[in-house]
Amino acid sequence: MESSFKEQVYQLTRQIPLGKVATYGQLAKLAGHPKAARAIGMFMATNPDAPHMPCHRVVAGDGQLTGYSAGDGLATKKVMLLGEGVEFKGAKVDLSRSLWQPASGI
DNA sequence: ATTTTGACTTAAG
DNA sequence: GCTTAAGCCAAAA
Numbered sequence A: 001m002e003s004s005f006k007e008q009v010y011q012l013t014r015q016i017p018l019g020k021v022a023t024y025g026q027l028a029k030l031a032g033h034p035k036a037a038r039a040i041g042m043f044m045a046t047n048p049d050a051p052h053m054p055c056h057r058v059v060a061g062d063g064q065l066t067g068y069s070a071g072d073g074l075a076t077k078k079v080m081l082l083g084e085g086v087e088f089k090g091a092k093v094d095l096s097r098s099l100w101q102p103a104s105g106i
Numbered sequence B: 001a002t003t004t005t006g007a008c009t010t011a012a013g
Numbered sequence C: 001g002c003t004t005a006a007g008c009c010a011a012a013a
Helices: A005-014 A026-029 A038-043 A075-086
Strands: none
Touching: A005 A026, A005 A038, A026 A038
């Protein structure tokens, strides 16, 4: 395994369950760099495995949809998330309901 | 090797 | 609630 920061981010993004979304900061933290949210965005923008990279399930820390350069951009992203069962609150994702909680053994 | 930019986050006013 | 500033990481020029 490469075990690189990049690889970790890719794996985590790939493990986001359907109907849920993760934030850049969350992925960064899970990958070992809690402040590399910016780099995460770049990894998504330059993702080498787009078909295996559900980057549309990754949103900003406030649930705001950012980036996405496919279809109609954020519009397509929103539609995809809605189709997966993610709840929206206006133009943002309702993180209170659709935020991915890894190992949610609370 | 250095500088700039970017799909970010948090804090402060 | 909105704007400004600073911090941090990685890729591209």
